[in-house]
Amino acid sequence: MNDLTPTREQRTAALxxxxxxxxxxxxIRFTQGKGNYVDDVKLPGMLHGDFVRSPHPHARVxxxxxxxxxxxxxxxxxxxxxxxxxVNLAWMPTLAGDVQMVLADGKVLFQNQEVxxxxxxxxxxxxxxxxxxxxxxxxxxxxxxxxxxxxxNAPVLREDLAGKTTGAHGPRKHHNHIFExxxxxxxxxxxxxxxxxVSIKEMISYHRTHPSPLETCQCVCSFDKIKxxxxxxxxxxxxxxxxxxxxLIAKLPEQKIHVIAPDIxxxxxxxxxxxxxxxxxxxxxIVTGKPVKWVEDRIENLTATSFARDxxxxxxxxxTKDGKVTGLRVHVLADHGAFDACADPSKWPAGFFxxxxxxxxxPTAHLxxxxxxxxxxxxxxxxxxxxxxxxxxxxxxxxxxxxxQKLNMDPAELRLKNFIKPEQFPYHSAxxxxxxxxxxxxxxRKMMETTGYAALRKEQAEKRAAFARGETREIMGLGVxxxxxxxxxxxxxxxxxxxxxxxxxxxxRMHPTGAGIARMGTKSQGQGHETTWAQIIATEIGIPxxxxxxxxxxxxxxxxxxxxxxxxxxxVAGAAxxxxxxxxxxKAQMIAAYKLEVHEDDLEFDIDGFRVKGLPEKFMSMKDIxxxxxxxxxxxxxxxxxxxxYYDPPNMTYPFGAYLCVMDIDVDTGVYxxxxxxxxxxxxxxxNPMIIEGQVHGGLTExxxxxxxxxxxxxxxxxxxxxxxxxFFMPTAVETPHWETDFTVTPSPHHPIGAKGVxxxxxxxxxxxxxxxxxxxxxFLGSKHIQMPHDYWRNWKAAKALGAIA
Amino acid sequence: xxxxxxxxxxxxxxVEGLVEPRTLLVHFIRENLGMTGxxxxxxxxxxxxxxVDIDGMSVKxxxxxxVQANGSDIITVEGMANADGTLSALQEGFRMMHGLQCGFCTxxxxxxxxxxxxxxxxxxxxxxxxGISGNICRCTGYQNIVKAIQYAAAKxxxxxxxxxxx
Numbered sequence: 001m002n003d004l005t006p007t008r009e010q011r012t013a014a015l016x017x018x019x020x021x022x023x024x025x026x027x028i029r030f031t032q033g034k035g036n037y038v039d040d041v042k043l044p045g046m047l048h049g050d051f052v053r054s055p056h057p058h059a060r061v062x063x064x065x066x067x068x069x070x071x072x073x074x075x076x077x078x079x080x081x082x083x084x085x086x087v088n089l090a091w092m093p094t095l096a097g098d099v100q101m102v103l104a105d106g107k108v109l110f111q112n113q114e115v116x117x118x119x120x121x122x123x124x125x126x127x128x129x130x131x132x133x134x135x136x137x138x139x140x141x142x143x144x145x146x147x148x149x150x151x152x153n154a155p156v157l158r159e160d161l162a163g164k165t166t167g168a169h170g171p172r173k174h175h176n177h178i179f180e181x182x183x184x185x186x187x188x189x190x191x192x193x194x195x196x197x198v199s200i201k202e203m204i205s206y207h208r209t210h211p212s213p214l215e216t217c218q219c220v221c222s223f224d225k226i227k228x229x230x231x232x233x234x235x236x237x238x239x240x241x242x243x244x245x246x247x248l249i250a251k252l253p254e255q256k257i258h259v260i261a262p263d264i265x266x267x268x269x270x271x272x273x274x275x276x277x278x279x280x281x282x283x284x285x286i287v288t289g290k291p292v293k294w295v296e297d298r299i300e301n302l303t304a305t306s307f308a309r310d311x312x313x314x315x316x317x318x319x320t321k322d323g324k325v326t327g328l329r330v331h332v333l334a335d336h337g338a339f340d341a342c343a344d345p346s347k348w349p350a351g352f353f354x355x356x357x358x359x360x361x362x363p364t365a366h367l368x369x370x371x372x373x374x375x376x377x378x379x380x381x382x383x384x385x386x387x388x389x390x391x392x393x394x395x396x397x398x399x400x401x402x403x404x405q406k407l408n409m410d411p412a413e414l415r416l417k418n419f420i421k422p423e424q425f426p427y428h429s430a431x432x433x434x435x436x437x438x439x440x441x442x443x444x445r446k447m448m449e450t451t452g453y454a455a456l457r458k459e460q461a462e463k464r465a466a467f468a469r470g471e472t473r474e475i476m477g478l479g480v481x482x483x484x485x486x487x488x489x490x491x492x493x494x495x496x497x498x499x500x501x502x503x504x505x506x507x508x509r510m511h512p513t514g515a516g517i518a519r520m521g522t523k524s525q526g527q528g529h530e531t532t533w534a535q536i537i538a539t540e541i542g543i544p545x546x547x548x549x550x551x552x553x554x555x556x557x558x559x560x561x562x563x564x565x566x567x568x569x570x571x572v573a574g575a576a577x578x579x580x581x582x583x584x585x586x587k588a589q590m591i592a593a594y595k596l597e598v599h600e601d602d603l604e605f606d607i608d609g610f611r612v613k614g615l616p617e618k619f620m621s622m623k624d625i626x627x628x629x630x631x632x633x634x635x636x637x638x639x640x641x642x643x644x645x646y647y648d649p650p651n652m653t654y655p656f657g658a659y660l661c662v663m664d665i666d667v668d669t670g671v672y673x674x675x676x677x678x679x680x681x682x683x684x685x686x687x688n689p690m691i692i693e694g695q696v697h698g699g700l701t702e703x704x705x706x707x708x709x710x711x712x713x714x715x716x717x718x719x720x721x722x723x724x725x726x727x728f729f730m731p732t733a734v735e736t737p738h739w740e741t742d743f744t745v746t747p748s749p750h751h752p753i754g755a756k757g758v759x760x761x762x763x764x765x766x767x768x769x770x771x772x773x774x775x776x777x778x779x780f781l782g783s784k785h786i787q788m789p790h791d792y793w794r795n796w797k798a799a800k801a802l803g804a805i806a
Numbered sequence: 807x808x809x810x811x812x813x814x815x816x817x818x819x820x821v822e823g824l825v826e827p828r829t830l831l832v833h834f835i836r837e838n839l840g841m842t843g844x845x846x847x848x849x850x851x852x853x854x855x856x857x858v859d860i861d862g863m864s865v866k867x868x869x870x871x872x873v874q875a876n877g878s879d880i881i882t883v884e885g886m887a888n889a890d891g892t893l894s895a896l897q898e899g900f901r902m903m904h905g906l907q908c909g910f911c912t913x914x915x916x917x918x919x920x921x922x923x924x925x926x927x928x929x930x931x932x933x934x935x936x937g938i939s940g941n942i943c944r945c946t947g948y949q950n951i952v953k954a955i956q957y958a959a960a961k962x963x964x965x966x967x968x969x970x971x972x
Contacts, residue, residue: 023901023902023904024901024904024906026909027900027901027906027909028893028901029909030906030909030912031883031886031893031897031900031901031906031909031912031916032843032883032884032886032887032893032897033841033842033843033844033882033883033884033886033913034843035843035909035910036842037842037845037910039836039842039845039846040836040842042837042840123833124826124828124829212944213908213910213944214845214847214853214855214908214910214911214942214943214944215845215847215908215910216847263908263909264908265845265847265908265909265910266907266908266910266944266945268944297849298847298848298849298850298853525908526907526908526909526910526945527907528907690904691904693904694904694907694945694946694950695907697946697947697948697949697950698907698944698945698946698947700947701946701947701948702944724848724850724852725848725850725852725853725942726850726852730852730853730942730944732935732938732939732940732941732942732948733934733935733936733938733939733941733943733948733951733952734935734936734939736935736947736948736949738949739947739949
């Protein structure tokens, strides 16, 4: 070997494979303003569509008069439910098995509901047209409080469901009832509570909020009458699902629908569902024969496209006197708004909320969820979490703190006492999941040691004593949170969307010069797939990541996939990449054996090529194998080097983490300061630590927003009062705390590369950490549970109610 | 609606166009000039995705009419790369420090950071955080954006960038 021969370390580094903090490919275009987002798409002759929306939360639509609107220069058409009925599209199916009005059909059911769609030559003319559409309404009594939805005299919201006593998920108990979903052993759980030495019960609410990506939902639809083909550019987290849904509801052949999701400006769950704007733009393009763009503004985004959460969780834990949990009982009242447009796998009306036993070894548990209609925007989506997992994590993590308070135990100690032990994995939970792997005690102890938890508790005790002596008006809270996520939906045995199993896919084509392209069923919205997917391939087949182009979002070229949400991309598509790469590698090994004139069993893979065992100088690089694949393959072998994998995961993955929030609150003003926030995440094998940390920072910031003020709120008459960034809390760099990140690595045993997914963990674990910090701060004043969000005003009110302010 | 003729300098080149008096500057830039790097996130002056540099000030172009910008000198994100086409210190900082994810706020962030570093070439972390508080990012949690701006400040000032300990 001479000095110019690269070392093994240099060869590995040159790949920029898994574990490397590879800089992002995407950034070259994004930092120069050369991204291509939907609103950047401009087609010849393109028109613009915009909505007339209802000012009423509940009203009959008596008449829509478009006479004056059609006289406005530039306005070409006004589409109403009557227009849509001619193509049978006045209503559309939701992912949750309900139906939803595309445009108001006889009545409106929430404020800002879509009533008519004005199509014009530009967005200004469309707006002029909207102002000239006259809609006559007859207001009806609004139903805002979900706790009153099933009152005997509650107004009937969904007249279309009259007489239907069964919905998509079983019997309906009331005209405003959607479903009841129960899991677990009721008798055993009730018995556990009868025998309990100690128990707690609390109604824990997780308020309505909104994912609100910086780019709103939008699309451009272009129908080619000659070819009968519809092309849709849209902000879609799941482009293939959109293609299938459009084919089914518009009765267009699926091969004639081209769905393209270009660069997406954040999703966080908002861009999973199908919205009236997409349908209206498509119909408008069919009607006018021209491309039609629909771009939601921020007010429309916050008030009409899907909200998240709105779960009201009555939670009970049974335990022994020394703090061993013996049972969990939860009843959830779920407010879905006017239509059940919940974006969950089809068989899961409350998502994976049955992960609510969390990280603890509950011998028995029972869960019941009742979904109800109200006069609010329909939903809800999973806002940076796997389906209803953040609600579940908040529920159990608050409840464990409430139990710790009742037992006068330290919250961390109570958790350590009840954790599922490492030797119990794979662990079967009382509510039906099989947790793949975990080492909770190690993660918790690392968090406690790194943060100096014991010293912080001592400081808190001293501050409380000082507060009691009247020496300070500041109180201190420690928010402990230990979450278990369930991500990677999902195995075909129990996960589908409208009948399509939730696999994901990857197709890799290697080119003669040792470069290649990977096409995916997923769609990045900022997660950096173009960077990380290439890293997996680099490590698997020994070709530098820089030589692999990753392409997503075009349904004509990408293999069918279920898209990116619920932290499913790495657990499902990440596995598909590894499996496709391994097919490439297997063929490459046969080619190398032929070229090196040995049996393929005599070869071993060595970083970036194959080497003959025992003869280190006999080596063929993957780059050379790529070339050989196109000119000298073994007799009988097809030329070329490409592979496709559709990966049906055998199980979900279960990332986990230990978080601590240290918060100081001034009782006289309610002003809080997050002094410290530590987040330890275990997402299994780490593909790109830089991107993981970035995901954790972002997820924590969204958790901070939700816990500390971000709310979609309605007044008693059904007006949404948080319709802009003025009222809807959106943290800036000034409010946002500094984040400390850490990790442990417990690989998933069933995943080809051991990765579990991370994007949503920080939101799932972060919200309870913030809320527990606030509650912990106030607990010594006699408080048991203070509802989120914990903004200054509510903190001040809490202090006042507890008698801390004269 | 009657249209008005406007001219302005954008990224060093003179441009002109006919606009309605109500046409927002951001729409003029994006649709008339076809420069789509400047984004629209809220249309209510809160999010800063539409930030451009006008006559030496950071301006949210969704809250200014194109006619108000008549005769002005504008820089957009498309004018930020070095003359030889390489990434400028700020653009490089955002990439090296992972200061962006979905990229939607990035052009506005870079434009604001550009002006911030002209106003204060060596800002402290609190000064950076306050300086970009008119720009919302939903992905990064700002920590790496702060580092990106510190990286760029160091490079522009010719000193070695030292990443603060976690």
